[in-house]
Amino acid sequence: NAGVTxxxxxxxxxxxxxxxxxxxxxxxxxxxxxxxxxxxxxxxxIHYSVGAGITDQGEVPNGYNVSRSTTEDFPLRLLSAAPxxxxxxxxxxxxxTGGGYGYTFGSGTRLTVV
Amino acid sequence: xxxxxQMEGPVTLSEEAFLTxxxxxxxxxxxxxxxYVQYPGEGLQLLLKATKADDKGSNKGFEATYRKETTSFHLxxxxxxxxxxxxxxxxxxxxxxxxxxxxxxxxxxxxx
Numbered sequence: 001n002a003g004v005t006x007x008x009x010x011x012x013x014x015x016x017x018x019x020x021x022x023x024x025x026x027x028x029x030x031x032x033x034x035x036x037x038x039x040x041x042x043x044x045x046i047h048y049s050v051g052a053g054i055t056d057q058g059e060v061p062n063g064y065n066v067s068r069s070t071t072e073d074f075p076l077r078l079l080s081a082a083p084x085x086x087x088x089x090x091x092x093x094x095x096x097t098g099g100g101y102g103y104t105f106g107s108g109t110r111l112t113v114v
Numbered sequence: 115x116x117x118x119x120q121m122e123g124p125v126t127l128s129e130e131a132f133l134t135x136x137x138x139x140x141x142x143x144x145x146x147x148x149x150y151v152q153y154p155g156e157g158l159q160l161l162l163k164a165t166k167a168d169d170k171g172s173n174k175g176f177e178a179t180y181r182k183e184t185t186s187f188h189l190x191x192x193x194x195x196x197x198x199x200x201x202x203x204x205x206x207x208x209x210x211x212x213x214x215x216x217x218x219x220x221x222x223x224x225x226x
Contacts, residue, residue: 004157031212042203042218043158050212058213090157094212102148102207103214105157 002026006091006106013081013113021076021109023091029104031094032074033058034066036087037108043090049074081113116141118217120204126223127194135189135220137178137204145206147171147180147187148214152201161189161202196224 007022025032033048045058049068063085065077074093078085088110092103121136139145146165150158162171167182176191187204204217 033213040218043216045213048213092158102146102150102160102163103158105159107157 004091004093004104004106006089006109008109009107010110011112013078013111015081015083015113017081019078019081021078021089021091021111023074023076023106024072025074025091025093025104026072027093027104028071029093029095030071032068033092033103034064034074034076035090035092036060037090038087046076046089078111083113085111086113087111116145116206116208116215118204118206118215120202120217120220123201123219123221124223125220126225128225129196130193131224133189133191133194133198133222135202135204135222137187137189137217139185139187139204139206141185141206141208143209144182145208147178148205148207149176149178149187149189150203150205150216152203152219154200158203194222194224196226198222199224 004025030051034046035043044060047066049055055066088108090108091106094103095101117140148163149161151161152158162173164171164180170179178187178189201219201221203219205214207214
């Protein structure tokens with residue numbers, strides 16, 4: 001039972017490069033989301049999805065794209081990386097029951113943009 | 115709007131000390147409340163939760179009681195260990211959707 005799997009764990013990008021952060025869950029969760037964690041800022045919601053084919057913006061969506069073609073996968077795309085996107089990124093999932101069960105988190109991707 | 119406020123850290127305690135991390139919230143209705151823990155280099159893990167007023171969530175010696183009258187959900191542990199050193203996040207879900215709103219986290223250091 002893998003839970004939520006994020007890849008890669010670490011990545012260094014040059015300014016202007018693009019990349020995709022992968023997130024997969026095997027719990028048949030309908031709800032998936034991406035957060036970024038920065039010192040002193042807590043967790044900020046980037047994008048979320050309530051089911052396959054449905055995505056929506058969170059608090060800080062600029063510079064990021066998502067898609068949800070299957071229940072299991074929710075990749076996050078950085079279109080043109082900027083130093084301000086240096087952060088730790090977490091994917092989370094849950095049953096779609098109003099959040100009462102809480103989230104299961106992946107172990108994170110530490111991204112550095114130089 | 116809906117929000118969570120928790121005490122700023124870092125909090126430094128000696129082993130076997132009593133721990134309290136304060137958390138208050140602002141939300142309409144009756145939100146679900148959570149505490150998450152993040153150990154160094156890892157993702158967040160659900161520590162405990164409470165879904166209605168006066169409920170007490172507990173896990174691994176940690177407890178928190180849902181206080182509707184004071185809109186609080188303070189985290190307590192009677193005797194902390196070095197292994198409890200981590201960042202603790204208070205959070206809520208309004209039940210209007212699946213989004214969880216997190217506090218900014220409190221870093222806890224336990225000295226041997």
